[in-house]
Amino acid sequence: MYMYTYSHYGYADRMRTPKNPARRIAHAASRRKPTQLRARQTVEAILDAVTRILRRNDAAGVTTNHIAEVAGVSIGSVYQYFPDKRAIFEAIHGRHVEQIDRMVERTLVAHASSSVEEFVRAMVGAMIDAHAQDPELYALLMTQMAHGAAGAQDFAVRLHGAFRLAIAARARELKRGHDLDRLAFVTAHMVDALSHGAVLRRPPNVSLAAAREESVRAILAYLRC
Amino acid sequence: MYMYTYSHYGYADRMRTPKNPARRIAHAASRRKPTQLRARQTVEAILDAVTRILRRNDAAGVTTNHIAEVAGVSIGSVYQYFPDKRAIFEAIHGRHVEQIDRMVERTLVAHASSSVEEFVRAMVGAMIDAHAQDPELYALLMTQMAHGAAGAQDFAVRLHGAFRLAIAARARELKRGHDLDRLAFVTAHMVDALSHGAVLRRPPNVSLAAAREESVRAILAYLRC
Amino acid sequence: MYMYTYSHYGYADRMRTPKNPARRIAHAASRRKPTQLRARQTVEAILDAVTRILRRNDAAGVTTNHIAEVAGVSIGSVYQYFPDKRAIFEAIHGRHVEQIDRMVERTLVAHASSSVEEFVRAMVGAMIDAHAQDPELYALLMTQMAHGAAGAQDFAVRLHGAFRLAIAARARELKRGHDLDRLAFVTAHMVDALSHGAVLRRPPNVSLAAAREESVRAILAYLRC
Amino acid sequence: MYMYTYSHYGYADRMRTPKNPARRIAHAASRRKPTQLRARQTVEAILDAVTRILRRNDAAGVTTNHIAEVAGVSIGSVYQYFPDKRAIFEAIHGRHVEQIDRMVERTLVAHASSSVEEFVRAMVGAMIDAHAQDPELYALLMTQMAHGAAGAQDFAVRLHGAFRLAIAARARELKRGHDLDRLAFVTAHMVDALSHGAVLRRPPNVSLAAAREESVRAILAYLRC
DNA sequence: CATGAATGAGTGTTCATTCAT
DNA sequence: AATGAATGAACACTCATTCAT
Numbered sequence: 023m024y025m026y027t028y029s030h031y032g033y034a035d036r037m038r039t040p041k042n043p044a045r046r047i048a049h050a051a052s053r054r055k056p057t058q059l060r061a062r063q064t065v066e067a068i069l070d071a072v073t074r075i076l077r078r079n080d081a082a083g084v085t086t087n088h089i090a091e092v093a094g095v096s097i098g099s100v101y102q103y104f105p106d107k108r109a110i111f112e113a114i115h116g117r118h119v120e121q122i123d124r125m126v127e128r129t130l131v132a133h134a135s136s137s138v139e140e141f142v143r144a145m146v147g148a149m150i151d152a153h154a155q156d157p158e159l160y161a162l163l164m165t166q167m168a169h170g171a172a173g174a175q176d177f178a179v180r181l182h183g184a185f186r187l188a189i190a191a192r193a194r195e196l197k198r199g200h201d202l203d204r205l206a207f208v209t210a211h212m213v214d215a216l217s218h219g220a221v222l223r224r225p226p227n228v229s230l231a232a233a234r235e236e237s238v239r240a241i242l243a244y245l246r247c
Numbered sequence: 248m249y250m251y252t253y254s255h256y257g258y259a260d261r262m263r264t265p266k267n268p269a270r271r272i273a274h275a276a277s278r279r280k281p282t283q284l285r286a287r288q289t290v291e292a293i294l295d296a297v298t299r300i301l302r303r304n305d306a307a308g309v310t311t312n313h314i315a316e317v318a319g320v321s322i323g324s325v326y327q328y329f330p331d332k333r334a335i336f337e338a339i340h341g342r343h344v345e346q347i348d349r350m351v352e353r354t355l356v357a358h359a360s361s362s363v364e365e366f367v368r369a370m371v372g373a374m375i376d377a378h379a380q381d382p383e384l385y386a387l388l389m390t391q392m393a394h395g396a397a398g399a400q401d402f403a404v405r406l407h408g409a410f411r412l413a414i415a416a417r418a419r420e421l422k423r424g425h426d427l428d429r430l431a432f433v434t435a436h437m438v439d440a441l442s443h444g445a446v447l448r449r450p451p452n453v454s455l456a457a458a459r460e461e462s463v464r465a466i467l468a469y470l471r472c
Numbered sequence: 473m474y475m476y477t478y479s480h481y482g483y484a485d486r487m488r489t490p491k492n493p494a495r496r497i498a499h500a501a502s503r504r505k506p507t508q509l510r511a512r513q514t515v516e517a518i519l520d521a522v523t524r525i526l527r528r529n530d531a532a533g534v535t536t537n538h539i540a541e542v543a544g545v546s547i548g549s550v551y552q553y554f555p556d557k558r559a560i561f562e563a564i565h566g567r568h569v570e571q572i573d574r575m576v577e578r579t580l581v582a583h584a585s586s587s588v589e590e591f592v593r594a595m596v597g598a599m600i601d602a603h604a605q606d607p608e609l610y611a612l613l614m615t616q617m618a619h620g621a622a623g624a625q626d627f628a629v630r631l632h633g634a635f636r637l638a639i640a641a642r643a644r645e646l647k648r649g650h651d652l653d654r655l656a657f658v659t660a661h662m663v664d665a666l667s668h669g670a671v672l673r674r675p676p677n678v679s680l681a682a683a684r685e686e687s688v689r690a691i692l693a694y695l696r697c
Numbered sequence: 698m699y700m701y702t703y704s705h706y707g708y709a710d711r712m713r714t715p716k717n718p719a720r721r722i723a724h725a726a727s728r729r730k731p732t733q734l735r736a737r738q739t740v741e742a743i744l745d746a747v748t749r750i751l752r753r754n755d756a757a758g759v760t761t762n763h764i765a766e767v768a769g770v771s772i773g774s775v776y777q778y779f780p781d782k783r784a785i786f787e788a789i790h791g792r793h794v795e796q797i798d799r800m801v802e803r804t805l806v807a808h809a810s811s812s813v814e815e816f817v818r819a820m821v822g823a824m825i826d827a828h829a830q831d832p833e834l835y836a837l838l839m840t841q842m843a844h845g846a847a848g849a850q851d852f853a854v855r856l857h858g859a860f861r862l863a864i865a866a867r868a869r870e871l872k873r874g875h876d877l878d879r880l881a882f883v884t885a886h887m888v889d890a891l892s893h894g895a896v897l898r899r900p901p902n903v904s905l906a907a908a909r910e911e912s913v914r915a916i917l918a919y920l921r922c
Numbered sequence: 923c924a925t926g927a928a929t930g931a932g933t934g935t936t937c938a939t940t941c942a943t
Numbered sequence: 944a945a946t947g948a949a950t951g952a953a954c955a956c957t958c959a960t961t962c963a964t
Binding site for chain 1: 926927930
Binding site for chain 4: 612657661662665666669677686689690693694696697
């Protein structure tokens with residue numbers, strides 16, 4: 023699934039060499055946690071600024087100074103809450119991960135008694151929605167997140183458990199003679215890859231709806247045959 | 248397919264805006280094809296330098312000056328053959344596209360009378376091999392290539408024709424009642440997405456061979472059911 | 473001797489945390505040695521700029537950008553020849569050390585057959601001259617040079633050998649019953665400390681000449697009694 | 698004596714120019730002496746924080762924010778009692794000067810009837826002890842104190858009176874034919890320079906005790922011969 | 923008075939690009 | 944053509960200082 027991309031090379035391009043790594047930790051620890059209202063607002067403003075800039079398709083504008091400007095805070099405030107630029111991306115990534123987690127949970131509950139087809143359709147739809155929100159943001163995150171950064175785990179890992187449960191409960195609908203774990207694992211990865219691709223790599227002449235439907239068909243074919 | 252990623256935002260980060268914007272066009276126009284032997288060698292050395300640097304997992308080292316150094320030519324010579332940094336990536340991309348084209352052609356010819364299964368297996372294998380060669384290079388290319396750059400078209404487009412032919416010739420083996428074009432189109436995209444994913448997003452505990460086999464199974468299931 | 477101050481804390485104040493130390497070495501190695509005439513001139517201009525700024529008593533103006541400006545070169549050129557700011561100070565220090573070495577040698581030769589008194593007077597005078605040239609530069613060097621930086625060895629070490637030779641050759645003039653090495657060692661340190669103090673810590677109502685003469689007297693008293 | 702160093706260039710590096718230049722004076726004038734207990738405790742905590750940080754050999758950590766943190770007060774409180782960062786160093790320097798004054802007085806009284814040798818030994822020992830307490834603090838003070846800052850006068854000035862009295866009372870033990878004032882003056886400077894050097898510039902292979910003894914010998918030789 | 927969030931000028935450093943030789 | 948020294952806009956980040964609460 024796409025998140026593994028992180029591990030191949032993180033923090034590419036010209037992000038400045040991080041300062042003394044020991045210092046980073048020390049600093050990270052010493053950065054204030056935003057306890058006061060105003061502080062929390064500042065943090066939100068910073069994170070939102072990044073997504074706002076990327077929505078403008080201005081990846082080159084994602085500089086610390088510009089982020090601060092768009093957030094309407096001073097550059098000093100940015101560094102009050104984030105030890106360095108990368109930490110901003112990590113925070114955004116964290117927000118996204120939580121969002122996915124909640125979505126998976128919700129879908130699992132809502133479709134407790136649906137058929138395999140309905141369940142797969144729901145899951146693919148939810149994943150596509152999650153990805154579709156900010157595709158550029160997402161692509162940038164992939165490039166900028168470092169290997170093994172806290173929370174850089176794959177979304178597929180999150181899907182895996184859900185599919186394991188769902189498949190086990192619907193064994194009758196599926197092909198016999200297959201290891202449950204492997205099936206769940208592959209399915210989770212397919213959902214992730216196909217929904218990700220539907221959003222980020224969809225060719226101009228295929229609608230999002232069509233891509234979704236075709237993804238569902240492919241997954242079901244894999245599960246059933 | 249991954250190449251569409253290009254279109255979402257190209258040339259991100261801090262690539263310098265050239266002082267003289269006209270230069271790129273003017274230069275590109277006036278740039279003579281390297282017909283002489285030495286010139287061609289220089290160009291090749293530059294392109295190879297980029298891949299060599301990335302194979303060292305040193306994405307941060309992909310600077311024009313470093314490229315020139317690794318290529319064993321002066322930075323001035325780099326700008327003799329490429330109007331700017333982006334053009335280097337475009338050239339590498341071009342090389343890769345040609346390579347894929349030749350591979351598709353070869354596979355098509357070699358498996359003219361194979362079964363669907365054998366054909367799919369061969370195609371997936373070839374694509375994975377193509378991708379596996381330089382995964383970092385690939386990931387960087389995605390980030391750096393500009394929208395609509397010459398040759399930035401998807402590999403899936405290249406696969407599409409091949410699959411159309413192959414599927415048409417093996418209609419008997421497949422499910423009835425499906426639009427040939429759509430089937431070919433989706434299959435091509437699945438091959439691209441899955442092989443790409445197998446190389447770039449494969450989780451650590453799944454071997455490349457297993458990922459390949461599972462990809463083949465998924466595609467055949469889609470084609471047959 | 474004052475140089476030992478280096479070891480107590482180097483690189484104080486707000487000099488930025490050095491980047492990845494491995495990178496520093498890599499860079500240092502890769503920085504061009506100034507072989508061409510123009511390059512050598514650039515390097516000299518940079519070093520001179522620092523001393524020029526300090527002579528204006530403007531220690532706060534010793535910033536890389538200002539150094540470049542005063543040197544009449546671009547900031548990029550500064551970093552073409554020095555991996556970081558500290559390296560500039562190290563280079564200046566190196567120049568100074570060489571100068572002291574040559575001076576010690578000259579004095580030793582010139583006073584091969586002088587009395588102890590004449591020899592001490594010459595050495596003290598030479599050291600004071602050396603120190604007097606750029607006192608602020610010197611004081612700054614002490615603050616900025618890192619512990620154990622190449623060439624950060626004490627000048628006293630350089631004087632030690634000279635005094636050992638000189639004292640051995642003039643044993644008759646001196647007090648008996650003293651270890652030659654220790655005598656040479658302490659004398660060298662006295663010369664260094666007193667001449668350094670005469671320049672850097674001399675109270676306003678004592679002339680440089682008087683300070684020198686008194687230093688000579690004190691050293692001779694120590695050697696003779 | 699080392700304090701003169703201050704006059705060569707003070708407050709080096711990047712200390713911010715206050716936005717409102719009048720503030721410092723205005724504040725200084727209006728700043729009430731911390732008569733209340735809590736206020737005095739705050740001031741002490743701030744001064745101690747600086748020395749505590751420097752004892753950790755963390756000269757780079759001497760930032761106003763960090764000082765406040767270590768002192769356990771808010772940055773706002775720091776600026777309640779000190780108009781700017783420099784004032785903190787001045788206060789520390791002031792404390793140190795008072796301490797030296799008291800020490801000189803004590804030694805003078807305690808050795809009212811001792812020999813020259815004993816007196817010199819006591820004085821050198823006391824000075825070394827005074828310097829040895831916080832060598833880094835000391836070195837930093839030298840760099841940071843401004844020219845002509847209140848109290849930036851030399852310690853030698855403080856020693857001068859003491860030695861004048863002591864020498865006058867022990868004229869019999871010393872060499873004839875020398876101006877008393879000059880002798881006292883030079884001796885005071887030697888004590889200061891040598892004790893300072895013994896602490897801050899002592900080479901690794903010479904013990905503090907040995908450096909002290911040798912300093913005493915040199916001074917006595919100067920006084921007697 | 924105390925707090926600590928906010929400020930922003932200024933710092934060291936990088937690297938795509940230019941151009942005199 | 945080829946060279947490589949020079950350029951300088953732009954970047955990530957720091958920290959003395961201010962001021963609303």
